[in-house]
Amino acid sequence: MAGRADMPSHVHWELTYSCPLRCVHCYTESGRRPSRQPKPDVLLRIADVLVSMVPQGLKMIGIGGGEPLIVEEFPRIADRLTQGGLNVFVNTSGYGLTPELAAAMTSLFAVHVSIDAATAPVNDWIRGRKGAFERALSALAILEEVARTRRESGHSPLRFGIDAVLTRDSFDDIPRFLSDICGRFTEMKFIFFGAVIPIGLASRETYESQLLTDEQLRLLADDEFVSRMKQYARPDLQVCFSDNLMFQMNPSRQEFPVITIEPDGMVRGLTAYEGHVGNILNDSPDMLWRQVCALREHPFVVDQLSSVRTPSDWAAAARAIDRRFASPKELIRLSKRPPYVPKPD
Numbered sequence: 001m002a003g004r005a006d007m008p009s010h011v012h013w014e015l016t017y018s019c020p021l022r023c024v025h026c027y028t029e030s031g032r033r034p035s036r037q038p039k040p041d042v043l044l045r046i047a048d049v050l051v052s053m054v055p056q057g058l059k060m061i062g063i064g065g066g067e068p069l070i071v072e073e074f075p076r077i078a079d080r081l082t083q084g085g086l087n088v089f090v091n092t093s094g095y096g097l098t099p100e101l102a103a104a105m106t107s108l109f110a111v112h113v114s115i116d117a118a119t120a121p122v123n124d125w126i127r128g129r130k131g132a133f134e135r136a137l138s139a140l141a142i143l144e145e146v147a148r149t150r151r152e153s154g155h156s157p158l159r160f161g162i163d164a165v166l167t168r169d170s171f172d173d174i175p176r177f178l179s180d181i182c183g184r185f186t187e188m189k190f191i192f193f194g195a196v197i198p199i200g201l202a203s204r205e206t207y208e209s210q211l212l213t214d215e216q217l218r219l220l221a222d223d224e225f226v227s228r229m230k231q232y233a234r235p236d237l238q239v240c241f242s243d244n245l246m247f248q249m250n251p252s253r254q255e256f257p258v259i260t261i262e263p264d265g266m267v268r269g270l271t272a273y274e275g276h277v278g279n280i281l282n283d284s285p286d287m288l289w290r291q292v293c294a295l296r297e298h299p300f301v302v303d304q305l306s307s308v309r310t311p312s313d314w315a316a317a318a319r320a321i322d323r324r325f326a327s328p329k330e331l332i333r334l335s336k337r338p339p340y341v342p343k344p345d
């Protein structure tokens with residue numbers, strides 16, 4: 001395994017599995033499973049454990065879900081983490097974002113609003129709820145206003161932008177994202193385009209038609225394509241493209257030193273895949289990280305991931321790893337996943 005880190009520098013914390021959306025590619029099946037959201041004191045205890053990991057090298061916490069902004073304690077949790085020395089960013093669909101909450105979120109490193117297509121009909125289809133596109137744009141407008149007010153009054157900036165998951169239905173939307181959507185928000189700092197990752201609901205065999213083609217994946221790393229796309233954006237907007245292969249945990253690739261924590265503190269062994277190595281509230285971070293590292297070198301995992309060449313291979317490996325390491329309860333959930341139904345023309 002290349003580049004083994006002594007401890008994780010990043011934590012991805014899924015704060016709740018409750019979500020108002022039903023995205024067809026949802027990695028966590030949020031909204032379709034129990035929220036597993038613990039009581040406020042438990043969430044704050046998890047935050048305290050994360051802060052205790054700062055001297056060991058933890059730097060960044062990404063808070064997602066589910067929809068983290070519907071968790072009432074979110075501002076307190078974010079404050080506790082940032083005051084403890086961590087950079088905290090949040091991924092939100094925009095649901096639950098109010099002007100008051102946006103104004104209270106200024107200690108955050110960044111706010112990422114997810115939009116998955118540049119038009120309402122396609123976005124709302126992907127996200128499983130009519131009105132999701134307008135809701136995300138409203139959230140961006142709120143963040144724009146707060147960011148402008150802060151800049152004009154000399155306060156620390158509010159860094160916000162868009163996370164867009166690229167699927168075959170939305171790949172050609174890149175220019176429209178950059179000109180039409182980003183063009184409306186002059187305070188916006190970034191847009192990150194990432195290839196859909198074939199895990200969770202996106203690992204279903206029936207979803208393969210939406211995984212990017214080899215050519216689309218190649219383009220995301222092609223300098224000429226990237227600079228051509230950037231011409232659609234204003235010059236000061238940070239525009240990033242990623243094939244997201246770092247989330248594969250492929251033994252032949254440089255390791256991404258991240259662990260994923262579920263709402264109640266359970267730690268996933270393989271970040272993107274099913275299966276646990278313990279709970280951050282009961283087990284020492286050192287022991288958990290050792291377990292995570294050991295699992296990444298498990299012969300079954302190495303065998304499955306070493307032969308991955310295409311997004312479809314990756315989806316098949318994800319299904320096999322999920323089945324191998326999921327608990328009996330998780331296996332029941334996996335077996336009940338409905339097939340993906342393509343968008344009607």
Ligand code: SF4
Pocket residue numbers: 019020021022023025026027028029030031065066067093127
């Ligand atoms: S907004 Fe995120 S958590 Fe909610 S259904 Fe969509 S992908 Fe899943």
